[in-house]
Amino acid sequence: MTNALAAIRRRTSRVPVSILIVAVIIAVIVAAAILAPWIAPADPDRQALLSRLKPPGTIGRGGVTYLLGTDDLGRDLLSRILYGARVSLGVALLSVFVSTLVGVTLGMIAGWFRGWVDVVVMRLVDVMLSIPAILLAVLTVAVLGPGFFKLVLVLGLTRWPRYTRVAYAQTLQVANLPFIKASELAGAGAMRILFRHVLPNIAGPILIVATSEFGLMILFEAGLSFLGLGIQPPASSWGSIMSVGRQFVERAWWIVAFPGGCLVLLVLSVNVLGDWLRDRLDPRSRIR
Amino acid sequence: MTEGARVLEARDVAVHFPGRAGLFGKPAPTVKAVNGVDLVIAAGETVALVGESGCGKSTLSNAIVGLQPPTRGSIRIAGEEVNGASRRRLRAIRRRVQMIFQDPALSLDPRATVGATVGEPLLVRGIARGAELKRRVAELLTQVGLRPEHAERYPHQFSGGQRQRVVITRALALEPELVICDEPVSALDVSVRAQILNLLVALQRRTGVAYLFVSHDLSVVRHIADRVVVMYLGRIVEEAGRETFFADPKHPYTRALMSAVPEADPAVQRGKMRYVLSGELPSPANIPPGCPFHTRCPLATEICLAERPELTPRPDGARVACHHA
Numbered sequence: 027m028t029n030a031l032a033a034i035r036r037r038t039s040r041v042p043v044s045i046l047i048v049a050v051i052i053a054v055i056v057a058a059a060i061l062a063p064w065i066a067p068a069d070p071d072r073q074a075l076l077s078r079l080k081p082p083g084t085i086g087r088g089g090v091t092y093l094l095g096t097d098d099l100g101r102d103l104l105s106r107i108l109y110g111a112r113v114s115l116g117v118a119l120l121s122v123f124v125s126t127l128v129g130v131t132l133g134m135i136a137g138w139f140r141g142w143v144d145v146v147v148m149r150l151v152d153v154m155l156s157i158p159a160i161l162l163a164v165l166t167v168a169v170l171g172p173g174f175f176k177l178v179l180v181l182g183l184t185r186w187p188r189y190t191r192v193a194y195a196q197t198l199q200v201a202n203l204p205f206i207k208a209s210e211l212a213g214a215g216a217m218r219i220l221f222r223h224v225l226p227n228i229a230g231p232i233l234i235v236a237t238s239e240f241g242l243m244i245l246f247e248a249g250l251s252f253l254g255l256g257i258q259p260p261a262s263s264w265g266s267i268m269s270v271g272r273q274f275v276e277r278a279w280w281i282v283a284f285p286g287g288c289l290v291l292l293v294l295s296v297n298v299l300g301d302w303l304r305d306r307l308d309p310r311s312r313i314r
Numbered sequence: 315m316t317e318g319a320r321v322l323e324a325r326d327v328a329v330h331f332p333g334r335a336g337l338f339g340k341p342a343p344t345v346k347a348v349n350g351v352d353l354v355i356a357a358g359e360t361v362a363l364v365g366e367s368g369c370g371k372s373t374l375s376n377a378i379v380g381l382q383p384p385t386r387g388s389i390r391i392a393g394e395e396v397n398g399a400s401r402r403r404l405r406a407i408r409r410r411v412q413m414i415f416q417d418p419a420l421s422l423d424p425r426a427t428v429g430a431t432v433g434e435p436l437l438v439r440g441i442a443r444g445a446e447l448k449r450r451v452a453e454l455l456t457q458v459g460l461r462p463e464h465a466e467r468y469p470h471q472f473s474g475g476q477r478q479r480v481v482i483t484r485a486l487a488l489e490p491e492l493v494i495c496d497e498p499v500s501a502l503d504v505s506v507r508a509q510i511l512n513l514l515v516a517l518q519r520r521t522g523v524a525y526l527f528v529s530h531d532l533s534v535v536r537h538i539a540d541r542v543v544v545m546y547l548g549r550i551v552e553e554a555g556r557e558t559f560f561a562d563p564k565h566p567y568t569r570a571l572m573s574a575v576p577e578a579d580p581a582v583q584r585g586k587m588r589y590v591l592s593g594e595l596p597s598p599a600n601i602p603p604g605c606p607f608h609t610r611c612p613l614a615t616e617i618c619l620a621e622r623p624e625l626t627p628r629p630d631g632a633r634v635a636c637h638h639a
Contacts (some may be wrong), residue, residue: 203420204415204417204421205420205421205423207415208415209423209434210381211379211408211413212434212435212484212487212488213405213435213438213439214434214438222426223425226426227425
């Protein structure tokens with residue numbers, strides 16, 4: 027066992043230990059989410075009203091062990107967290123993807139072409155940022171109705187302005203550098219310059235925004251689910267589990283603590299990994 | 315000089331930047347960076363463009379390659395008009411005129427390999443691709459004293475001199491007729507300056523390219539130029555062949571520039587007449603009336619305040635804009 031570990035360590039000697047740990051945490055959470063139907067000890071929706079709010083480790087009727095306890099309806103918390111991870115991760119990943127795509131494209135175009143495109147896009151950003159995001163999300167859900175993909179769409183299409191601001195400012199900076207002028211003189215078109223030269227050089231700050239947004243997206247999804255506008259019960263997400271558990275926090279701390287702990291661990295890991303990736307993606311800092 | 319041999323013919327070029335009005339207050343005055351410049355460069359010739367920072371050298375260079383549209387005037391590259399050219403025409407013209415920038419660290423995309431950078435002009439113009447592109451890039455790199463395997467590396471893995479070699483390679487990849495060198499050695503260590511200058515000269519012999527060599531370093535200019543043009547506040551004030559220029563500088567501004575260059579021989583240095591300019595370079599947003607140089611000129615008289623001297627030819631072939639020289 028020690029030998030096997032040492033062998034793995036030798037192969038990954040360029041990666042710091044902290045990053046390995048963080049990567050393992052993310053891998054475990056992602057694997058748990060994917061494998062939920064096979065590894066969950068119980069049906070996450072089966073209620074057992076006689077076993078309500080049981081603490082972690084309780085052995086229930088019929089010999090079932092509630093490893094992380096039960097919630098207010100006697101449902102197995104571990105199973106609910108495992109299934110909830112699918113929703114939380116799915117919504118966060120997809121909405122970050124949508125908003126990055128929309129935000130970065132608009133930001134680069136505004137920063138490159140300037141003129142009226144700049145004015146239109148950046149004023150739209152100002153308007154979007156001046157409306158409280160949660161209000162906008164509530165209004166959109168109210169029109170579209172709740173659901174997984176609608177949630178992704180709502181979050182993706184309300185959170186892009188942050189990416190646009192970063193991409194815009196970075197593009198303005200990079201666009202004036204001589205190597206961009208040289209590309210123009212070489213005969214490269216706007217699309218080639220933007221995607222081959224500007225985008226790789228602004229990817230670092232955008233990655234940072236995306237990783238911090240990832241955590242926020244999980245929390246937003248939680249908030250919307252709490253308001254009844256997100257995932258509809260009995261389906262669970264980490265956010266909805268915590269929202270329900272909030273009422274019982276004095277009697278049953280575990281309902282909030284375990285999904286909350288998972289959330290903190292995941293968001294922290296993603297941020298640390300994002301930070302490291304940004305440095306790593308920069309060829310100047312690559313050690314050879 | 316025959317008509318067909320002119321790679322650059324600029325007539326009365328001006329670049330003005332209109333001042334933008336503030337939210338309150340009155341609009342800022344127009345900055346006249348380049349203010350009526352005539353410049354002709356023959357094929358295979360090296361013309362040095364000299365002047366202080368802020369005299370319009372870089373703006374003029376940008377206008378010539380079409381990065382900065384001129385306010386008025388005509389710029390012809392090998393007979394093709396740049397001013398007012400469509401995007402498409404401009405792209406075609408740029409095959410014949412390229413640029414080398416001052417700071418090689420900023421002239422190369424840090425995220426692109428040297429091979430990708432050098433090959434880009436060939437790739438985007440559909441001249442070469444795949445294995446053929448790789449071969450051409452290797453050939454180009456060898457020409458400037460780099461090795462073919464350098465194509466796989468990133469700019470940060472090279473020294474300043476090597477990076478400038480890469481920049482030169484990219485500029486020459488399309489076999490242009492004119493290359494604008496915007497202070498190509500001023501960001502480099504003194505020890506590698508001569509190497510880069512010699513490389514530029516060697517490449518010129520081989521390909522017959524013409525250079526517009528923008529610099530404020532007269533010792534570099536002496537080494538490389540066939541002809542020297544001096545700019546002051548957006549206008550040409552003196553223009554002469556290299557020998558004439560260095561043997562007999564005429565405009566008081568040129569003499570001041572010359573006297574600032576230290577001589578190797580201490581005896582010569584001590585005996586040298588010193589022209590020290592008083593005052594700062596006036597703002598190009600507020601150019602003095604009459605001769606623009608009169609505010610700092612030791613020879614200035616009343617006529618200089620009233621009338622701007624035109625560039626007039628002298629017996630030895632030089633052209634000077636001064637009432638007294």
